[in-house]
Amino acid sequence: MSTKLAINLHKLARFTNTAIPIFTLLSFLAGWRISFYFHFLTVPMIGLTLINYYYLFAQRNHSLLRNFGILGQGRYMLESLGPELRQYLYSGDTEERPFNRTERAEVYRKANNVDSASSFGSQNDFDATEVKLRHSLFPISKENLLPYRLTFGEERGIQKTYTLTVPFIISGMSYGALGKSAIRSLARGIAQTGGLMNTGEGGYPKYHLMENCDLAFQIGTAKFGVRQEDGTLDDQRLADLAAKDQVRLIELKLSQGAKPGKGGMLPKEKITAEISELRGVPMGQDVVSPTHHPECEDYHSTVAFIRRIQEVSHLPVGIKLCMGDPRQFAELVAEMKRQDSFPDWITIDGAEGGTGAAPKAFIDRVGMPLFPALKSAQDALVSAGVRQRLKLVASGKLINPGSQIIAFCLGADAIATARGFMLSIGCIQAMQCGSNTCPVGITSHNPKLERGIDIADKALRVANYVHSLEHDLDELLCAAGARCVRELSFDHLYVPNETLLYPFAHRI
């Protein structure tokens, strides 16, 4: 005999299924004989009975409803409430993914210019899984820091070099993935700081251009905006774009962390008439970019193609990739050396990177995480003796100073983040970027949702976020005893044995 005090759901369901029609009949009789008011009950009960029979006998989609009827619906209702309940009530501050509440709260505080000091102690782990910065026994003071400057293109001695003075770049997000208000907020905000914004692969950057910020124009595998009929590069259109004052850099996207080896994706829900025109794609069907550039078939052609873009655009040209096999990366670097032709920078995007839309398997399982990938890239460049020929940019969940400083130690010259800036303009991590239903209107083209974004206000938040990040970076540099990020090195990191970086560490 079971002594459990559990409710037997099978019996309860059977009871409900019998009780509903009986109760309906009773209330009908009461309405007929006692008072017509009872029919206020009869009518809904008839409805309930019909729905129950529909669940039990007519629909074939849900086995649970076929077996248990209306009670089974309770399970679906509870399940659909689950994410909200967990997010608001039950999940701990360090539990959520991709960004937990502590991480998000730090961005929100920075964006609102609220002091981000915490009290009593850290919520993080101090076990073998956490990389920490080794501070110096002799910290320096802020006056001794060198101002941040990074000049793209100086290695090739070109005329139109670009000097970055804000180490935090808004990583590529296209008009299409983001709505126009979000893009204009980001652009206006970064313009206020004098920083750089990447256009993403959305074709002609109409809205990015509106706010007078410096832009890196991205060429995705579909080459939106600079494509010929056959999918290859249209030199003339690229040259025209590159001639614009605001377009300071060109980035060739080979792959992206959230979907390496797969082209960009724009779900049909998000393709408005304007986007279909800017990208030159049809409406009403998902747009999936090719997996690779037709010009980049092997190491040789890839390096040659980068050089061609440099020659056509007369601008600094970089590539963005997610690391798959470091040996292939080393081979690519070797080919660059052979042809004596380098991109002006390489962006290493970690597999943890974000996206508007990508297949789950790619988001979850493809590509190397940022830290080991970045370290491998740095090592490959150093051992080939060409580290000084180009810059390294890192991206992949680098939204807080604590993780950014690690990337700098691993060799990054600048940081790019997409979701950090999205959070700064009010993203609540509702995870609906692909469905045009973003509740805060950042990744939606629905005017009713975009209405939530006040561009002037959000721009201010972007600027605040950047300034707070710079402030914290300065303090961390002082603590590490380094005058600029270039003086940071792997030796500044404490790398315990359960971290991804441990294989690269020589001492603990």
Place this chain on the structure above:
Amino acid sequence: MKSPKLKILSWIAQFAAAAIMGQTLYFKFAAHPESVQLFTELGMEPHGRLLIGAFELIACVLLLIPSSIVYGALLGACLMAGAIIGHITELGWEGPRLQLGSLAIAVFACCITTLIIRRRELPLLKAIQTEKPTKRARPKD
């Protein structure tokens, strides 16, 4: 999802339902003798008359606001089901009652039509329906 034709049909049904329900409201709220007579027979004078009138007013309004159409249709269908029950059990179908009864049935039908066309908007009954299996090319040999 919905074809434009179905959408137009739904709007016609909504307007018809709202119009018919709406024009009886006057008689209910103005305590027209015939209406009072009806509700006296049902044993609901006067509160029931006013209550049902209020519900019908709400249903009419909901039926015409795009985001609440299904709820208006649901409420309307319930009220009309009640009216039909009334005719079956108490009021009968003789003389002018026949006309009233058939109007109730007509409104009921309109509401049900609207509900069927817009069933996807209901919070219940959401089945993930794909009737067609997906296709994938296979090599032929």
